[in-house]
Structure formats: structure tokens, C-alpha cells
Amino acid sequence: MDKYEFQLKRQRGETLHAAVVRLCKWIPIAFICYVAYLSIAALAGKNTLAAFGIYLVADLKVNKFLSHIVMAAFGIGGTAYGYAQKKLQQRNIERMSRVIQEFENKLDPNRSSSRLTIKGLTRPEDAI
């Protein structure tokens, strides 16, 4: 097998892998959008947005309404908290990694690296 044939084989494998990974990610959301579209199509001409609003708040008592608000705040707040922690951790990695690198280089000057970005993230060229 020559060099170009090998590169072609490898590239074909990579393309297949990237395609399968992307399909696995986007097929579920495409299906969700399709079901949402069918639901909207079933409602078209029969109901209005106002009717949907009434459906959402109808037979809601004050305590049920409050519980929905609390649960939504909990979900959104939890997600925002997690996201903020992630950003904080990245800043921490950025600050600490240089110190660790300098310290390890003193003992092992030929120290090899993990080739992540300074924030500890995947490099764009390795992303797929």
C-alpha cells in the first residue's frame, strides 16, 4: 500500500466516522422537530395561540402555578450554576497549568504535553 493510498483509506474512515457521529447527534432533534411540526399541523386552523395559552394555565391553581415557577427556576438556575462553574474551572486551569508545567519542566525538561488548549479544552483541529 503506498503513502497516498493509505492516506485515502484513513481519510475515508474519518469521513465515515464524522458522518455517523453527526447523524447520531442530529437525527433525534430532527425527529423531535418533525413531531412538533405534526402537532402544529394538527392544530392549524382549529386552535390559536390563545387556546394554547389557556391550555397551559387552565385548571392551574395558585399552588400548582407556584410549583411550576419554582421548578423552572430550579432547572434554569441549576443549568446556569453548572455553566458558571465550568467557566470558573476553565479560568482556574488556565491559571494553574502554567505553574504545574514550569514545576514539572524543572524535573523533566523533555516532558510531553497533552496538547489541549490553555483552558484545558480540545483543540479545534482535533474536535471531530
Next chain:
Amino acid sequence: MNNAPFEMLVACAGAAACWSLWFYLVKDYRVSAFRERLFSIRDELFAFAADDGVSFDDPAYLQLRDLINGMVQFAHRVSFLTLLTSARNSSSSRENSNQHQLWKKSLEVLEPAAKERLERIHEEIFSAYMKQLVEGSIVLFPTAAILFIGFSLRAQLKRYFSAQETAKGDAKIAMVRDLARTLDAQRLEVEAYRESKNNLELSIA
């Protein structure tokens, strides 16, 4: 009024929220947690070398560190799907590119204590890798759960019928060790050696 389409719309919104949570937050978290585990194993390896357990220039140390670095670099690619496609695309020139065998050969010249320690570190890497692989797959997770029940039962029966008192074995460790012996490590490590393997195989081709 028929409420079914309304209910379906609300269900779709919930499903879309779960989808974005999985693909944009949970997956990232799992990769970061796996990297963190690998960094702690790498620190353990570095500390062992710093304590003169093994030389920083020893091929066995360098190859093991390269393996950890490769796994950290390509941690986002650890999945059952990637394992299947990379196994399918792996080169036929395996004897020449089997980095795991090269590492095993490098271990032979080490002191028994150093050899044992490096093997234990490799086992930790393998265990972290398997955990990441299994927990992220809806196919592998139930299979591993069944295997784990089998190993636990076997360990219990062994203890029950054994004449002598044996130490309480950890079924999870036993399962990982058994898998490490059974599975071809080269297949699992193929992603970690992506860059070096590419160069090596290109020079062979």
C-alpha cells in the same frame, strides 16, 4: 377540545431540552471528568518517576506518559461508536504499529517493583477508559451491568464454597482485570495513539 397536540408540543419542548442538556452540557462534563481522572493518573506516574522509581528517559515511562497524553487529547472521541469505526479502519500492519506490545517489551528490562507499579498505573488507565466507554453507551451499560452481576455472583459463590477464608474480593476490580486480560489493548488504545500511529504507519506505507 382535543388536548393531544398541545400535550405533544409540551413533550417535544421537554425532549428538546433533554437533547441540548445531553449534547451540550453532560457530554462536555463527562469528557472533563475523564480528563481529570487521567491527569491524576499522570501525576501519579510523574511522582513515581520523581521519587526515582523509574527514569524520566526510560522508554516504558515515556510510552506510558504518551498513552495518557493521547487519551487526554482524544478523550472526546471515547465512545462505542468510535471504537467500532476505529477497529474497522485499523491498519493491517499491526505487528509494526502495536504500541502496546512495544510498551510491554520496554517493561521487561525494569526492576520488578517498577514494572509492577507501571502495570498498576496502566490498569488504572484501562479502568478509567472502560468506565468512560461503558457509562456513555446505551448498548454497553446494560451489558456491563449483567457482567458485573455475574462477577459478583461468582465471587460470592467462590467465597461460600471455598474451604479457606479468602479476602473479600472486589467484583468490579476482578471484572476490569478479566476484561484487560481478554480484550486486545491495542484496539482500545488505537485512538490515544492517533497522531504517533499516523506518522508511524505513513512511514511504513
